[in-house]
Amino acid sequence: MIRYEAVTKRYGDGPPALDGLTLEVPAGETCVLVGPSGGGKTTALKMVNRLVEPTSGRVLIDGRDVASTDPVILRRGIGYVIQQVGLFPHLDVAANVATVPKLLGWDRDRIEARVDELLDLVGLEPGTYRHRRPEELSGGQRQRVGVARALAADPPILLMDEPFGAVDPVTRARLQDEFLRVQRTLRRTVVLVTHDIDEALRLGDRLAVLATGGRLEQYATPAEVLARPATAFVADFVGAGRTLRRLDLLTVADALVPGRTTGGGPSVAPAATLADAMAALLTSDGPSVPVVDGGSVLGEVTLDSIRAALRESQVDVEVDVEVDT
Amino acid sequence: MREGKRLAVTPLLLCAAAVGVVVWAHKGADVSELGVLATGKLALRVREHLALCAVSTALAVAVAVPAGVAATRPGLRRLAPPLLFVANVGQSVPTIAVLALAFSVTGIGFRTAVIGLWAYSLLPVLRNTVAGLAGVDPAVVEAARGMGMSRAQVLRRVEFPLAWPVVVAGIRTAAVVNVGTAALATFVGAGGLGALITVGLDNQRDRILYTGAALTALLALAVDWAIAALAELGRSRR
Numbered sequence: 001m002i003r004y005e006a007v008t009k010r011y012g013d014g015p016p017a018l019d020g021l022t023l024e025v026p027a028g029e030t031c032v033l034v035g036p037s038g039g040g041k042t043t044a045l046k047m048v049n050r051l052v053e054p055t056s057g058r059v060l061i062d063g064r065d066v067a068s069t070d071p072v073i074l075r076r077g078i079g080y081v082i083q084q085v086g087l088f089p090h091l092d093v094a095a096n097v098a099t100v101p102k103l104l105g106w107d108r109d110r111i112e113a114r115v116d117e118l119l120d121l122v123g124l125e126p127g128t129y130r131h132r133r134p135e136e137l138s139g140g141q142r143q144r145v146g147v148a149r150a151l152a153a154d155p156p157i158l159l160m161d162e163p164f165g166a167v168d169p170v171t172r173a174r175l176q177d178e179f180l181r182v183q184r185t186l187r188r189t190v191v192l193v194t195h196d197i198d199e200a201l202r203l204g205d206r207l208a209v210l211a212t213g214g215r216l217e218q219y220a221t222p223a224e225v226l227a228r229p230a231t232a233f234v235a236d237f238v239g240a241g242r243t244l245r246r247l248d249l250l251t252v253a254d255a256l257v258p259g260r261t262t263g264g265g266p267s268v269a270p271a272a273t274l275a276d277a278m279a280a281l282l283t284s285d286g287p288s289v290p291v292v293d294g295g296s297v298l299g300e301v302t303l304d305s306i307r308a309a310l311r312e313s314q315v316d317v318e319v320d321v322e323v324d325t
Numbered sequence: 326m327r328e329g330k331r332l333a334v335t336p337l338l339l340c341a342a343a344v345g346v347v348v349w350a351h352k353g354a355d356v357s358e359l360g361v362l363a364t365g366k367l368a369l370r371v372r373e374h375l376a377l378c379a380v381s382t383a384l385a386v387a388v389a390v391p392a393g394v395a396a397t398r399p400g401l402r403r404l405a406p407p408l409l410f411v412a413n414v415g416q417s418v419p420t421i422a423v424l425a426l427a428f429s430v431t432g433i434g435f436r437t438a439v440i441g442l443w444a445y446s447l448l449p450v451l452r453n454t455v456a457g458l459a460g461v462d463p464a465v466v467e468a469a470r471g472m473g474m475s476r477a478q479v480l481r482r483v484e485f486p487l488a489w490p491v492v493v494a495g496i497r498t499a500a501v502v503n504v505g506t507a508a509l510a511t512f513v514g515a516g517g518l519g520a521l522i523t524v525g526l527d528n529q530r531d532r533i534l535y536t537g538a539a540l541t542a543l544l545a546l547a548v549d550w551a552i553a554a555l556a557e558l559g560r561s562r563r
Contacts, residue, residue: 049471076473086468090486100472149472159471 001027007057017043018214028187032204040214041193049078079150083162085142087134094130100153118148140171160192227314247275255309261290261300277301335550350536374517378503381442389447393454416448420506438515446499453495457488493556504545
């Protein structure tokens with residue numbers, strides 16, 4: 001668990017880069033720090049591994065102030081991924097991944113086994129890639145090696161600073177999928193920085209929206225940020241398409257009208273998103289889309305039922321808020 | 326690989342050229358010329374010359390590399406401009422003047438010549454060390470620190486290996502320039518191949534003059550080769 005307590009950072013006499021940030025990232029969750037540049041996202045991230053020290057306030061990991069731990073020791077227990085990756089160009093892939101285990105003094109067999117395991121995990125065949133040099137890899141492959149390197153010593157915490165910012169959109173989407181897959185099995189406590197709201201909504205269990213000047217505007221789940229932006233700034237940042245984005249977070253099952261269906265044409269599965277259902281509805285001739293699960297018809301989805309599901313999820317969020325506070 | 330081939334062929338060519346020079350020097354030489362150009366005498370001059378270059382370059386490396394490292398540490402960056410200024414002065418004052426100045430302190434001999442050559446070769450080593458370390462991708466350094474390397478580990482495992490080719494280039498420049506400049510060492514009585522050149526000039530013996538000049542040139546090429554070979558060896562071993 002990571003906890004920020006009234007953390008402020010000022011560089012020189014200027015306005016704060018981060019202004020009284022207080023938030024808590026529960027263990028095993030992904031917290032995305034999102035916002036325009038100048039919002040102090042990276043500053044906040046780097047305070048966890050003490051690459052940046054707060055001007056006031058403190059950062060706690062599992063209840064312990066990071067300032068009380070030697071930064072070198074602290075960092076060996078925290079995975080760190082940056083946008084430019086920063087692979088060591090004079091070392092091959094295996095040696096790059098083995099960096100932290102070597103610093104920790106693991107024996108050679110253990111390091112080798114771990115390197116292969118990690119390359120498998122990030123989808124790089126060890127036999128092919130172990131002895132490649134960074135310059136021989138594509139941008140996406142480099143980023144995978146970067147992630148493998150960060151995970152090498154099995155750190156409970158992972159810090160990712162715009163990890164998918166430097167690759168093309170197709171590769172980025174694939175890397176995001178893989179991140180979600182890996183994170184579902186590993187359940188690390190992740191703090192991820194991005195300026196891309198779509199990436200934030202996709203990857204985060206929680207979003208911390210930071211405005212210019214380092215003010216925290218909202219800290220909530222993606223569904224809540226979309227349904228109930230806390231401030232005008234958040235609403236503006238999330239953008240006009242937020243209702244459409246919400247359809248991505250709800251499934252057909254949420255809007256299912258059980259029973260028979262009058263609709264023909266394209267059908268959808270109950271696990272599909274409401275965005276898929278909406279698309280099917282727009283291309284079908286009738287007012288409803290059949291919901292089919294493995295051959296049996298469960299019911300249908302209509303424009304009214306989708307509208308109701310959106311309304312209902314908004315109510316759910318309100319209830320959540322009350323429980324939270 | 327082509328570099329490797331070049332490195333293997335160069336010493337053979339240099340040896341052949343050196344033998345050729347000696348044979349030419351001895352062929353038809355009169356007694357007084359032979360007195361200066363005997364193989365044993367030539368070998369002595371080459372050894373003197375090499376010793377001057379080796380000691381002065383080694384001392385320059387021993388001072389300029391740590392100074393370059395210091396000048397690129399955060400917190401000590403302010404040191405870089407004054408250090409480079411001092412080294413620039415050492416470089417731009419003519420060597421003969423540095424030798425004369427050193428002569429007034431340490432008198433005649435090897436030590437004086439070494440001081441002059443040392444002052445002259447600080448700049449290329451220092452400049453390249455600073456440039457090499459400053460040229461390391463900051464993202465790589467940040468990743469290294471973020472993974473829990475101490476500053477010393479970042480320097481030893483990441484920064485220095487990456488800066489190494491540039492540092493070596495500086496040492497190579499310094500050493501090769503030193504071979505040429507060491508020909509002046511004869512003016513402070515430190516011998517070397519420069520002695521042949523001055524004897525040849527003073528007595529209007531072209532044979533002696535040309536032999537000294539040719540051997541100096543060959544020695545510069547040999548030193549250039551040796552440092553390149555050492556650097557190549559160091560790189561392939563990593």
